[in-house]
Amino acid sequence: MYRTKLALPFVAAAMAATMTTAAHADTTLNFVGTESPTTWENVIAAFEAANPGVAVEYQQIPFANFNAQIEARVGSQDPTIDVYQADTPRVPALASRGYLQDMSSLGDRIAEVATATEQSAVSYDGTFYALPLWTGTQLLYYNRDLFDQAGIPHPSDDPAERMTWSETLEIARTLQEKTDVEFGFTFHQVDRYFQLQPLFESRGEGSGLTGDDLMTPAISGEGWVDVATWYQELFESGLAPRGVSVNQMPDLFINGQVGMLYGGLPQIRRFNGAEGLNYGIAPVPYFEGGEEVTSTGSWAIGVSPHAANPEEAMAFAAFLTLDAEGSRLVSESTSAVPVNAETYEAYRGRLADMAGGIGDAAAILTFEIQNTAVPRPRSRGYVRFEEIMNQAFSDIRNGSDVADTLSAAERRLNSTLSRL
C-alpha cells in the first residue's frame, strides 16, 4: 500500500506531461529531406506562426539513403511522411508509381512563378506532381594561391572564354608538379550520374537513355567507352583522388589538398566561410569540338498521397515554394538557386554580394541556365537508371575494365527496366 501511494504522484505527473504535449499541437506535419535543418528553420517557424495548431517536424536523411527511405516509407503507404523533397528527374518515376500527390489544384500558381522548362521538370504525363523549388548550375572552383604559386594565370569567369578539358587537365598536372598540392582536380559528386552526364552529352553521346519513352539504355557504345575511360584515367593517373567520398570532397578543396573542384553553385557559401581559402570561379570545362553542356535541375517539393494530414501538407508545400514570403525565407537560408521568379531577382542580388571578388557567379548562372543546361532524362525508369549508373561509375573509378562494366550495366538496365 505504501508503494502504491508513492507511485501515484509519478503517474499523475506522467499523465499531465502527455496531456500537455498532446495539446501543444493538434496536427504534426512530417517533412523529410536531405538538406540541413537550417535551410528550413525560418520558413517552418513562419508557417507555424501563421497556422496555429500545426507543427512541422523536419527530418534530415543523407542523400545516399534518401531514395531507399522514400521507397520503404511512401512505398509501403506509410502515413508518417507528409511532405518530402523530390528530385526533379525522379518525378516521372515517383509519379508513375503513385508516390506523389497530384498537384493540378495548384496548377495556376505554379504557372505564375515557374518557366515552361521548370514546369515540365515537375510534371509527368502532362500533370503537375511536385512544386518547383530549386534549380542549379555547376562551377569550376580553383584555388588562387596554388595557381599563383605555380605561376598559372587565373581562368576567366566569362563563359565566352570557357576552358577545354585538355587545358584544364594540363593546369591540374602543372599544379601537381609545381606546388605540393596532392591532387590537381576533382569532381565534387564523383561517381554520380548527375555530375558526369555533361561529359557524355558534350561528346554528343546522349544521356544514356533512348527510345520514345526513354526506357532503352544506350551506354555501351564506343563513344561512351571513350568518355568513361577518360574519367577513369583521371584517377588512374593520380590527378584526382580515389577512395574519397562525395562528402569529403569540399573539405579537400578547403584544406588546399586539391587545386580545382567541379561542383555546384551552393558551395560558394561554404567556401566563403572557410578561413584562409583564397579561391575563384570559372565556367566548367567542355570537350574541345563538342558541345558546351552543364547539369541542371535540383530538388522540388512533393506531397505523399498517403500523408496523414493531406490538407496541411499541401498548404505547407505551397508555402515553401509558391508563396512569396515562404519562398523568400527559404532562399535566404541557402545558396541554392530558386525557381520562383519573384524570389530569383533578390537571389541574384545576394549572389552578387556573396560572390564579390571570386568571379561573376550571377552572370555564369544566367548564361548556363539559358544556353548550356541539359536536364536529366525524364524517364519512369530514371531512379533505377541512376542507381545502376552510379554503381558502374564507382567501379570504373576504382579501375574496372570500362567496356565490360558498361556492357554489364546495360544488360542489368535492360533486365530491371523491363520489370516496370
Added chain:
Amino acid sequence: MSPRHTYLVASAFLAPAFLAVVLLRLWPAALSVERSLVAPNATSYSLENYTYIFSDPVFQNSMLVTLKFLLIVNPLQVAVALGLALLVNTKMPGIGVWRSLIFLPIAIPPSVSATIWGVAYRPDGPLNAMLTSIGLEPMRFLTSPDQALFAIIMIVSWVGVGYWMTFLLAGLQDIPKSLYEAVEIDGANAFQRFRYVTLPQLRRPLTFVLVANTVANFLVFAPVQILTKGGPQGSTDLIMFQIYDRAFTMGDTPSAYAATVVLVSIVLVVVILQFRMMERSEP
C-alpha cells in the same frame, strides 16, 4: 492443480511469445511467399519472379559471392573462437580482462564498427600506415574487387569471434576433469586429449555455435551497406544486401520477395543439415 488448469496457465504464459512468433515471423513469411508469386503489374499467381531472379546474372553473382563468403567465414570463425576459448580457459590472474577485451567488439553496434573499420581501410588510413612503416606495399582493401570481400570477412570476424568464444568457453568449463585424468592415465598427449575428450564433449556448444554463426553470416548486411554497397564490381554483393537493393534501391519488391523466400529456404536447409550432421555420430 488439475491438468486443465495447468494447461490454461501454461497457455497464458506462452501466449505473448506465441503471438510474437506468429505476428513477427510466420505472418510476414507467409506474406512474402504470397507476394513473391505475383509478378509486377500482374493479377494472378505465377513463378515469374523466381524465373526472373534465377536468370538474372546479378542475383546469380550474389549467390556465388555469398557461398564463397560462407565457405571462408564459417570455419574461420568457429576455429578461431575455439582456439581463443582454449587459450583463455585458464585460471591465470587477469584472464578476465582478456576475455572481456576479446568479447568487447560484439557490444558495439555493427554500423559503428563498420564505419570505424572503413576509416582504417582508407588508402591513407592507419592499416596502410602500419603496412608501409614495415616496408610493405599499401593495399587497396575496399576499392579492390579481390580484397574487398576479405576486408568484410575481417570486420565480421573481429566482431563475432569473441561472442562465439564465450559459448565454447562455457562448454569447455563444463567438461569434467575426471575425463581428462582418465585419458591421461592411458598415456594420451595434448592432441589426443583434445580429439578424444574435448571435441566430443563440446558437441552441443559447437552445434549451437555452428548453426547460429551460419545463420548470422547469411544475414550480414551492415558492413556491405555502409562500406561497399555490394561493390567493387559486385564482389561483396552478399544476399541480404542484394535483397535490400532490389526492394529499396531499385524498388522491385516482387523480385525482392522471391529472393527472400529463396534465402529463408536455403538457410532452413543448411540449418537442418547441420543439426543432422552433429547428431549422427551420437551413440
